[in-house]
Amino acid sequence: MAGVLDSVNQRTQLVGQNRLELLLFRLKGKQMYGINVFKVKEVLQCPPLYEIPNRNPVVRGVAHIRGGTISIMDMNLSIGRSPLENIENCFVIITEYNRSTQGFLVGAVEKIVNMNWESIHPPPKGAGRENYLTAVTEIENQLVEIIDVEKILAEVSPLSDEISQGVIEDGIGERVVQKHVLIVDDSAIARKQIQRVVEQMGIKTTLKKDGREALEYLESMVAEGQIAADELILVISDIEMPEMDGYTFTAEVRANPALKDLHVVLHTSLSGVFNEAMVTKVGADDFLAKFNPDDLARVLNERVKCMTGESLLDEEE
Template identity: 35%
Template sequence: MHNDHHEQSALFDEVDGRATLAGSNRMEILLFSLGTSEHFGINVFKVREVSKTPFITRTPNMPAGVEGLISLRGNVIPVLSLGSILGLTRPDAPLGGAMMVTEYSKRTLGFLVSSVDRIVRVEWDRVRAPENVSSGTQSFITAITELSDGRLVSILDVETVLANTFGDTVVGNIAPIGNGHEVNVFFVDDSAVARRKISEVLDRLGVRHKNAQNGLEAWNRLESLASHAEQTGRQLLDEIDLILVDAEMPEMDGYVLTRNIKADPRFSGIPVVMHSSLSSEANRAMGKRVGVDAYVAKFDAEVLADTIRPMLQRGRRGA
């Protein structure tokens, strides 16, 4: 990006074009700095635009890390200091020189950073779960990748930033499914916050569930379940009633995972629901292209429950 505002704008004008990356098991990350020696990245799909730090209206009683509010094309949005939230800068430290406007989980937020570098393309299979990350930032990092120049980049878990700053989404009243104890859901998500909230919804529905933390782990476990069902003369449909997948995940994204599932006849009849903080029409279209049976934007517990309930009820067991 090299501090060229026009270049930044041009890069961020191509959101729909970048959606084609999703099915190729590649992602683009925007590199940024928080004024330390660490290198950070965020999935470009979640970034709407980048600008210099604007004038921010300070407001009282804001959560820790929220610097204030700005008006952006008629919308008032909160602005967060990522360095402060990750514990890398003092609360009274000067604001960073750049702001990333992010859009995910039905929220628009401004993220203040020290500087923005450039966009790089990485293969999902080169993205790993975080290990040996400094303890202060580990809970906010969803993955690590290595660039061609050897630099390690920590990829931000924006869902954890959102939950940590504004609190967890409250799961309201969700009626249980009849015979739910006989229903099995397999879900995969690389965010600990998301796994916790999904588990809460499934517990309210009264169904049994297992989970994986990335796409490759999920595919390996699903293949193992399918092989075991074959060996014992059972249908996999007797073991799994529904598969819930995230879109972005280390080692294998949800689009490739879904394509693998839909191409394997052993999974015939098992619905796949994509549950993602990437809620643009381009991402929905990509999900449809690889064969998902439904696409649900994170995180609305009632919508998630209402989407999967009929799929579980009309299955072989009934409700």
């Protein structure tokens, strides 16, 4: 395992090509799971774990790693199964999500594979709403399940989706009552978090689960004679998504003359190894690291003010 992630920070050349690299791992048994390498900081043999009082049952303990203390969650417990055994023989995947670092205990780490997002598909419809999958794929004739880590984190350590007092501009929703915000994210938890923030501001939302579905929706608006930039305040899009990632989605929007004027904000938990140069390259208007309700609200405030001409009036005054 030594050196398997040595070049994680150099893998950003994949970004914008609708490609990703998956770190494959196992929990119990033969089932293979995957996690995007962009979210992985390190993989190591499970270090000594120390119990903490009143911890969530999913947290097996904390570990002292690189001068810091990190909570270590049992990935098998996190998805509603039995705890991993003989943890001294297990591995810990250190990840960065939503501006925080955490570790996931797994049974074994296999290898890294280079994939195209088009080969990554949403979970089967029969999987049910309570499943912990964000996507599935097939590698060497074996099903690989990609776990919705944001769902796990929301259950272990819920993030507030309440906007702080005084952040919402007075009457902001009333100024764009006929318009809405398009939210694009493969995680059902993330979609709901963003939706709650936007709707607190009195603004309507439309939800799509990946870039391809969102692009088809926008193209259908055009086919019906609608001007998307007039109907939508902005598009808030995740980057990591099956079928079509957020970079490719944004590039496709900019390449379409009927859609090129849409305001696109990329919203992602890829904060640690995120290549911000790609935002400019694909033509996104803004980037936000997940998940801060106040930051989202401020972006919406400014966008609505810009659409209604208030920013210009404020500057003149």
